[in-house]
Amino acid sequence: MKAIRYHAFGGPDELRIDEIPVPHAGAGEIRIAVHFAGVTPSDWKRREGQYKAFEDVVFPLTVGVEASGVVDEIGDGVSGIAIGxxxxxxGTGTVAEKAILTHWAAKPTAVSFAVAAGLPVIADTATRALDEVNIATGQTLLVSGAAGGVGTAIVQLASLRGITVIGSARSSKHNYLVSLGAIPTTYGPGLQERIAQLAPMGIDAAIDVAGSGIIPELISIVGNPAQVLSVADFSAEHYGAKFSHGPPEQPEITLATIARLCADGLFKLHIEGVYPLQQTADAHRVSAEGHVTGKLVINVC
Incomplete structure (x- = not known):
């Protein structure tokens, strides 16, 4: 089968289409014929070697940690699911014609395979970040870099919890943030003054999604480093803020919840770009630029 792999750390040009053996589902796993695979920042950060200090790596590596598709093999001990x-x-190595999933949920009929492929990582990251930053109903949350995939999820899930969300993004994305339920503002110089005007009663917590070196400013805005969290800036803890990272703690619950919300029309994910398998490197380049609205996905089938 075809799979996107890399044989050394480096830039997107390290990615290649390889022919590899078809994997088989182990105990507690399923295999899917992949329709779409999501593109996440962890894909290109891992490829660049940013995780090598705390991950064991054996080359070559197949790209991808999330996907949608149709079940074609079921491992021992798995129940409640059928071929087809x-x-x-x-999963692991999901940018491939077939992939093993370790945690999954049924795809609602009303949700496309493309959208479903982009849901797992952002739903898990957003849910975990909201739980860890200690933000409650009736409070106000600032999300820095709110228009990307994780930001999209945080804004909507926070709004469903009765939290007022102010989201920063470039001005061209403000209408998008409004459509998600956020109050938009631009990032850059003068952010603290703009936030003071939008939230005169103050900000109760802040989540950094972009990893743009803004942690000290967010702490100044919130007034308490314990109420500031980043999902992208490894230096957050150096300032007394929190850094949130995986692996997922209750993935089946998170996946089932996001599936239900999507089916009920309470959660939407914008797919900004769909790339064929052979253009995965281009998708990585676009993702790394940091200006994606919503998600990018790879069309595998």
Missing amino acids: DAVFGF
């Missing part, structure tokens, strides 16, 4: 079922979830 449409699913989405977390």
Whole structure:
């Protein structure tokens, strides 16, 4: 089968289409014929070697940690699912014609395979970040870099919890943030003054999604480093803020919840770009530029 792999750390040019053996589902796993795979920042950060200090690596590596598709093999001990079922979830080496999923949920009929492929990582990251930053109903949350995939999820999930969200993004994305339920503002110089005007009663917590070196300013805005969290800036803890990272703690619950919200029309994910398998490197380049609205996905089938 075809799979996107890299044989050394480096830039997107390290990615290549390889022919590799078809994997088989182990105990507690399923295999899917992949329709779409999501593109996440962890894909290109891992490829660049940013995670090598805390991950064991054996080359070559197949790209991808999330996908949607149709079940074609079921491992021992798995129940409640059948060959031919449409699913989405977390896995390994998902940018391939077939992939193993370790955690999954049924794909709602009303949700496309493309959208479903982009849901797992952002839903998990957003849910975990909101839980860890200690933000409650009726309070106000600032999300820095709110228009990307994780920001998209944080804004909507926070709004569903009754939290007022102010989201920063470039001005061209402000209408998008409004459509998600956020109050938009631009980032850059003068952010603290703009926030003071938008939230005269103050900001109760802040989440950094972009990893743009803004942690000290967010702490100044919130007034308490314990109420500031980043999902992208490894230096956050140096300032007394929190850094949130995986692996997912209750993935089945998160996946089932996001599936239900999407089916009920309470959660939407914008797919900014769909790339064929052979253009995965281009998708990585665009993702690394940091200006994606919503998600990018790879069309595998």
